[in-house]
Amino acid sequence: MLEFTARRILYSIPALLLVLVIIFSLVRITPGDPAVALLGEGATEAQVKALREQLNLDLPMHEQFTRYVTGLLHGDLGTSMRTNRPILQELIQRLPATLELALFATLLALVVGIPLGILSAVYRNSWFDQAARLFSLVGVSVPAFWFAIILQIIFALLLGWLPVSGRLDPLVRPETVTGFLILDGLLTGDYDAAKDALRHILLPAAVLAAFYGATVARYLRANMLEVLSSDYIRTARGKGLAEVKVLLKHALQNAMLPVVTIIGLKFAELLGGAILTETVFSWPGMGRYMFEAIKVRDYPVIQGATLVFATIYMLSSLLVDLFYGVLDPRIRLKG
Amino acid sequence: MELRQPVRILLMAVVALSLVLSACQPAAPAVNPPAAETEPAAPAGSDTEDPAPEGEPVDERLTTLVVAVDADPANLEPATNRAFPIGSEIIINVFDTLVAWKAPDFTTLEGRLAETWEVSEDGLTYTFHLRPDVKFHDGTEVNAEAVKFSFERTLELNSYMTAYFGPITDITVVDPLTLTITLEKPLSVFLSWLAQPQAAVVSPAAVEKYGDEFNVHPVGSGPFMFESYIPDTEVVLVANPDYWRGAPRLQKIIYRVIPDASTRRLELENGTVDIAQQNGQLYSVPVEDIKALKQNPEIEVIEVPSQIIRQIDFNNTNTDSPVADLRVRQAISYAIDYDGLVNDLLGGTASRVYGPLTENSWGFNPAVKENAFYYDPDKARELLAEAGYEEGELSFTLYSFQGTLWGNVAAFVQANLADVGINVSIQQMEFPPYSELHRAGEFEIALDGRQPWYNDPDAHITIGYHSELGPTAMTFRMPEDPELDQMILEAQAAPTQEERTELYYEIQDRLMEKVPGVYLFSPNIIIYKRANVKDLVVNSAPPLNEYWSVYKIAD
Numbered sequence: 001m002l003e004f005t006a007r008r009i010l011y012s013i014p015a016l017l018l019v020l021v022i023i024f025s026l027v028r029i030t031p032g033d034p035a036v037a038l039l040g041e042g043a044t045e046a047q048v049k050a051l052r053e054q055l056n057l058d059l060p061m062h063e064q065f066t067r068y069v070t071g072l073l074h075g076d077l078g079t080s081m082r083t084n085r086p087i088l089q090e091l092i093q094r095l096p097a098t099l100e101l102a103l104f105a106t107l108l109a110l111v112v113g114i115p116l117g118i119l120s121a122v123y124r125n126s127w128f129d130q131a132a133r134l135f136s137l138v139g140v141s142v143p144a145f146w147f148a149i150i151l152q153i154i155f156a157l158l159l160g161w162l163p164v165s166g167r168l169d170p171l172v173r174p175e176t177v178t179g180f181l182i183l184d185g186l187l188t189g190d191y192d193a194a195k196d197a198l199r200h201i202l203l204p205a206a207v208l209a210a211f212y213g214a215t216v217a218r219y220l221r222a223n224m225l226e227v228l229s230s231d232y233i234r235t236a237r238g239k240g241l242a243e244v245k246v247l248l249k250h251a252l253q254n255a256m257l258p259v260v261t262i263i264g265l266k267f268a269e270l271l272g273g274a275i276l277t278e279t280v281f282s283w284p285g286m287g288r289y290m291f292e293a294i295k296v297r298d299y300p301v302i303q304g305a306t307l308v309f310a311t312i313y314m315l316s317s318l319l320v321d322l323f324y325g326v327l328d329p330r331i332r333l334k335g
Numbered sequence: 336m337e338l339r340q341p342v343r344i345l346l347m348a349v350v351a352l353s354l355v356l357s358a359c360q361p362a363a364p365a366v367n368p369p370a371a372e373t374e375p376a377a378p379a380g381s382d383t384e385d386p387a388p389e390g391e392p393v394d395e396r397l398t399t400l401v402v403a404v405d406a407d408p409a410n411l412e413p414a415t416n417r418a419f420p421i422g423s424e425i426i427i428n429v430f431d432t433l434v435a436w437k438a439p440d441f442t443t444l445e446g447r448l449a450e451t452w453e454v455s456e457d458g459l460t461y462t463f464h465l466r467p468d469v470k471f472h473d474g475t476e477v478n479a480e481a482v483k484f485s486f487e488r489t490l491e492l493n494s495y496m497t498a499y500f501g502p503i504t505d506i507t508v509v510d511p512l513t514l515t516i517t518l519e520k521p522l523s524v525f526l527s528w529l530a531q532p533q534a535a536v537v538s539p540a541a542v543e544k545y546g547d548e549f550n551v552h553p554v555g556s557g558p559f560m561f562e563s564y565i566p567d568t569e570v571v572l573v574a575n576p577d578y579w580r581g582a583p584r585l586q587k588i589i590y591r592v593i594p595d596a597s598t599r600r601l602e603l604e605n606g607t608v609d610i611a612q613q614n615g616q617l618y619s620v621p622v623e624d625i626k627a628l629k630q631n632p633e634i635e636v637i638e639v640p641s642q643i644i645r646q647i648d649f650n651n652t653n654t655d656s657p658v659a660d661l662r663v664r665q666a667i668s669y670a671i672d673y674d675g676l677v678n679d680l681l682g683g684t685a686s687r688v689y690g691p692l693t694e695n696s697w698g699f700n701p702a703v704k705e706n707a708f709y710y711d712p713d714k715a716r717e718l719l720a721e722a723g724y725e726e727g728e729l730s731f732t733l734y735s736f737q738g739t740l741w742g743n744v745a746a747f748v749q750a751n752l753a754d755v756g757i758n759v760s761i762q763q764m765e766f767p768p769y770s771e772l773h774r775a776g777e778f779e780i781a782l783d784g785r786q787p788w789y790n791d792p793d794a795h796i797t798i799g800y801h802s803e804l805g806p807t808a809m810t811f812r813m814p815e816d817p818e819l820d821q822m823i824l825e826a827q828a829a830p831t832q833e834e835r836t837e838l839y840y841e842i843q844d845r846l847m848e849k850v851p852g853v854y855l856f857s858p859n860i861i862i863y864k865r866a867n868v869k870d871l872v873v874n875s876a877p878p879l880n881e882y883w884s885v886y887k888i889a890d
Contacts, residue, residue, distance in 0.1 A: 031767065031768035031771055032765065032766070032767020032768045032770070032771060033767065033770075033771060034767075036767060036770045036771065036774070037766060037767040037770065038417065039417060039495060045774075045804070046497070046498065047494055047495055047497065047498065050494035050497065051494050051495075054494060082409050083407070083409045083410060083550075083566075084410065084415060084550060085550070085551070090566060093565075093566050094566065094567065149597055149601075152598070152601050153601070156601065156605055157601055157604060157605055163607065164598060164601045164602045164605050164607060165593060165595075165598045165601075165602060166568070166591065166593075167568065170399075170401060170569055170571075170589045170591060171395060171396070171399065171589075173563075279594050279595045279598075280595045280597070280598055281598070282568075282591070282592060282593045282594065282595070282598060284565070284566060284567035284568045284592070285567075288567060288594065289567065292406065292407070292567075295765075295766070296767070297767050
């Protein structure tokens with residue numbers, strides 16, 4: 001397993017390099033000059049030229065690439081054209097927000113999705129199953145931004161239970177340890193801050209979890225149905241095993257295999273693809289950072305963030321593969 | 336029977352969820368009337384007065400102003416500021432400039448760090464006498480050295496400012512409180528530039544201390560001191576109790592980054608945001624929202640005419656283009672139903688623009704209003720016939736920015752032009768490619784906007800019409816006119832505002848004859864604020880708001 005992991009990480013290096021080459025060329029092919037976009041409406045030709053020089057955009061592309069990769073090898077992701085700040089530092093500031101939201105949404109999705117999936121398979125075609133399937137259908141089809149606004153109106157404006165948006169009340173500022181606010185609050189003993197952070201994360205996490213949980217429930221139901229009709233389950237029941245044990249130990253473990261893949265992919269997707277939710281809830285995460293960067297063609301930021309996304313994608317698919325081995329000992333992990 | 340288990344689980348889930356939710360509910364806010372009387376005296380000359388009597392509890396929310404902005408300020412440092420509206424506003428609340436436009440009408444300059452100033456006979460040398468005993472937030476002295484340091488730093492770091500600070504040939508510190516600036520040519524507009532955030536005076540000691548980090552640790556001498564910045568989340572400022580004009584009435588300003596317009600509205604209605612600004616951006620003013628918010632007694636909508644202009648640009652440098660014909664440009668100008676556009680489509684959130692300057696600019700020529708184009712489709716058809724175009728013969732692509740409102744304006748123009756027999760197809764695009772297309776001159780007509788970034792007619796005239804600036808996104812495309820170029824330079828340089836006004840009158844008359852574009856409308860600056868926020872002064876040109884005078888009363 002160790003060998004497998006090492007090999008997979010080694011293989012990911014050329015893949016990352018390829019991603020880098022593609023994104024590096026893509027951003028430069030996309031119409032729109034960062035110097036023009038950054039200077040805005042009022043810029044004169046001379047100002048644009050000066051800024052292009054300052055940003056090294058006047059150099060030939062291969063030279064820009066060499067400089068960029070040299071920087072990368074020295075652990076330097078470059079400087080944001082928009083903010084003049086080191087990109088590594090900006091990423092470190094935003095990644096925890098996104099990870100925290102993604103983890104929380106995953107948790108919520110699994111807590112809702114797995115029981116729903118199991119129960120609607122077990123009580124197939126009952127009213128519960130119908131309701132659960134309706135929920136799943138609505139969950140995957142409702143547009144996230146619409147659902148978000150409805151939740152904001154109900155829980156923030158009408159009921160006043162939860163805040164409209166943000167990660168924390170602006171007057172609450174706990175000490176930062178990890179950047180994960182709930183965890184930070186707990187670690188520093190600032191329970192009010194932890195509670196405040198929890199109140200802020202519920203709505204955006206619920207929006208993300210609706211789609212995510214519905215997907216998990218649908219897949220799990222389908223897999224459970226398949227597994228439950230297989231021979232070994234009949235054998236297990238014939239042996240007189242308790243139904244709970246048959247369901248949770250024998251059936252679920254096998255039915256979960258494809259679902260784990262879904263979870264891994266969805267989790268990685270949440271990291272970069274939650275732009276709408278992050279925007280509606282003023283969540284200072286990676287999706288919005290990327291979006292703002294694309295708007296002004298902030299090349300180094302787009303490149304840096306893409307690299308981070310690609311790395312996380314690879315890590316999460318590696319984790320999924322490793323988890324396969326845990327779930328099903330028959331799967332041997334050899335490179 | 337078999338349903339019992341799922342039902343039970345479901346019930347438990349519901350109960351658990353409601354427990355979590357109710358645990359998260361905040362305790363009902365204590366209804367503490369603020370200790371301080373809710374009618375503080377004007378800050379001017381109140382430097383000895385305490386904003387709140389000692390020892391009595393003051394509700395923190397009543398001394399904290401929460402301002403919603405739509406994007407990260409990106410840059411808090413004067414020297415590298417590139418006229419980003421949010422960063423600019425924060426800068427003018429943290430820093431002082433030598434001079435500033437005087438509220439409430441913003442047509443004359445007043446001294447800030449400069450107590451007085453003189454301009455030499457030949458218009459080349461400016462002597463500034465600084466206010467004594469002004470300190471930066473770090474305790475160091477504001478003196479002539481610091482001003483010189485700041486200006487030189489801006490020139491060095493900001494390519495954006497070369498065009499404006501470029502004419503400076505010398506900055507001399509005469510004594511700690513006196514400074515002379517020498518220009519290569521007379522340039523009256525120079526004083527307007529000194530009121531800009533890029534000309535704010537920074538603490539040299541703090542620049543040395545923070546180095547590259549100064550853009551997230553700005554230290555100036557303004558009414559508020561920088562406290563903290565969390566990217567994409569907030570910027571927090573706290574009151575400077577030693578501010579030379581008197582301590583501000585607020586204790587704290589929190590700029591919250593809320594990118595989504597509907598979220599900003601909900602936060603405002605919820606009372607968790609005190610002020611939401613639109614920064615005069617067309618796309619962020621949904622007319623329906625304004626109507627709904629105006630009905631809400633807890634919210635006040637401030638509408639101030641801006642100096643922003645939205646227009647159709649003609650590219651008439653290309654002699655093959657139909658718009659190179661003056662009659663076609665006039666016809667298009669007559670074809671637009673200006674009142675319908677402003678009142679119906681934009682619901683009165685904008686005003687008509689008659690020419691190259693808005694009516695609230697001190698350089699606006701009232702005669703322009705009479706010579707302007709008014710809606711007259713018959714005349715438009717006549718002019719097109721005169722120019723030799725039959726109905727349906729002319730076709731254009733109208734380029735525009737993204738966003739619903741730009742799209743609506745484009746569709747409105749399309750319908751108006753269709754009415755006089757001109758076919759228009761609309762193409763909305765992102766700003767960067769739009770800007771490139773504009774620069775390359777690959778268009779005939781395009782919807783566009785001009786947002787002056789300093790409060791002077793020059794901000795529209797030079798950037799819009801001086802041929803030397805060449806094919807920038809801001810320049811109207813028309814054949815070179817050396818005489819006009821000369822007039823523009825003279826208007827920049829003329830020694831008094833009266834003389835400059837005269838020259839701008841002439842320039843406007845000349846431009847009206849050329850029809851470089853169709854001046855459509857000027858969107859209002861719209862600021863939503865909670866009704867308990869008082870004494871906000873809104874500037875018609877960026878930088879927008881100073882919060883020194885603002886205070887909140889209990890609801």
